[in-house]
Amino acid sequence: MEKIVDIIEAMAHEKNISLESAVGAFKEALIKTAKRCTSFSSDFKVTVDMDIKDYHVEQIITVVKDDDERINDIPDAVIALSKAQEEYGSDIELGDELRSDFILETHGRTASHNLFRELQYHIQRQVEQDLFEKYRDKVGRVMFGTVNRIDDKENTFIEIGELKGILSQRNRIKGEKFKIGDTVKALLRYVSIDPEFGMFLELTRTSPKFLEKLMEKEVPEISDGSIEIVATARIPGQRAKIALKTDFPNIDPIGAAVGVKGVRINAVSNELDGENIDCIDYSPIPEVFITRALSPAIIQSLKITDKKEKKVLINITS
Structure with missing residues (x-):
């Protein structure tokens, strides 16, 4: 057990999570193991000192009134004032926390085995939490990946970083076909957790937002805010209309979006299977x-x- 802190560092490196997250997982695992050795109503505090590579566990019992109902409900977490004063001294007061060292090694090999099992579990949960937060921050962005599988329901599975992306048939442009090895560009809609697929990225190529992001990439004036996309409507793969406006009198929003000889708008159209894209000059007057x-x-x-x-x-x- 003296090498446990080294194991924490190794697991943090192997799983590509922060040392702080790994230490947090260790604390949770140790508390869970300590509760298994005593009672699930027990209260524990774990401190870890990475400088000296040591940890310390204390069981905490809170002093309560003699008639407190918790004495019967969670007897391992609280103690009656009169009993505490009798056992620990008359200077004990309500709300005091009585602490005693918890030594895991005294609870046998089973306790050590349980700790490592709990540690692996909590490390894995932390890995998943970190991944969830990482990709949750990317929702609404365009993702790139490689097709590695297409199932019998025509769901397209795409490798994107550490997770798999799923581009379902309903989120694909009608008639669009991919094959294994193709590089696919799509918008990240959600980070989802499913009993069958585990954690995955739900992708779409049919969302109006996907068109907007492609325009943003192709048109610098949109990406820098000189031109604003006000509204977008699509029939994916067939046609789309995108309303543009600018506060700069020297900028033609339609001309900038289309590009010289249509080079910008054609690049977006080609990505969308030839979708016909009309750019409209926005007006605040509804009739216009x-x-x-x-x-x-x-x-x-x-x-x-x-x-x-x-x-x-x-x-x-x-």
Whole structure:
């Protein structure tokens, strides 16, 4: 047991987690093991000194009133005031914490075995927690990965860092096919935990947000904030409309988004299986914006019937 701190350092390095996280997992494992050796109602405190590579465990018993119900419910965690004064001295007061050393080695080899089992469990949970937090912060970003499997439900499994990504059929552009070894670009929707797949990344290529992120990558004026994407609508793989605006009079938002000879918009369209993308100059005037959004259709009449519900009655020339 004298090498336990070295084991903690080794596990932190092997599992690529911080030493602080590994020490936290060790404390949880040691407390759980100590409770198994005594009682699950017991209270313990663990301190670890990485400088001298040592740890210390104390069992804590809190002094309570003689009629406190917890004396019967959790007798290993509390002690009656009168009993505490009788056993430890008359200077004991309510709320005092009586501490005694807990030595794991005195509880036999089974206790040591349980500790290592608990440590492995808590280290693994910490690894999963770190991964969850790492990728949760990336939700809404574009991810890259390599296809390594396609199942009979046409779910596409993609290797992305330490986790697997799943691009389901409903989140793929209609008619889009991938094969093992393909590099795929998709938007991270969620970090999910499933009994069948474990922790995985739910990906999509059909979200309007995916189109926005691709535009942001191709158009520097969007990524630096000079041009703002106000709204996006898509029929994935077929057509899309994206409304743009800018506060800079010297910038043409449509021209910047399309690029010279359409090079920027075509790069995005090619990534989306040839999706036809129309860029619209946004207007704060609803009637003007709606007219632009429905172009090239010719509008004969337009009436906003409910501003709150955003309902509009439109008559379009056939």
